[in-house]
Amino acid sequence: LWFDPLFLVVKGMQDKQMEVLEAIKMFSDMGLNSTGGLSNNSNGMPKAIRPIMDSALVAMAMMQGLTSAIVNPCDQRLMETIKSCDVFKGNTLYADSYLEL
Secondary structure, eight states: OEEOOOOOOHHHHGGGHHHHHHHHHHHHHTTOEEOOBGGGGGTTSOTTTHHHHHHHHHHHHHHHTOOOOBOOTTOHHHHHHHHHHHHHTTSSOOOTTGGGO
């Protein structure tokens, strides 16, 4: 089973973002898998801001135990953030070329 904490739009529900992260932590603490549409959080924002917001949220969510996410694989900043978090979490062994994977 996979559980979706329901990533919310920051523009309308900024005060609920920490609750989403708390739900991810709760799932993780119970050994459950979590996933969700990460880019929902930046929906309606200017195009230049979306990668920044998505990268910040994925880093925070991964550190709370997010198992997977529905993301834009063409977003280089986001992919670099995910790969870097995997190094910090011990999911990937660091190498000078880790971003090239």
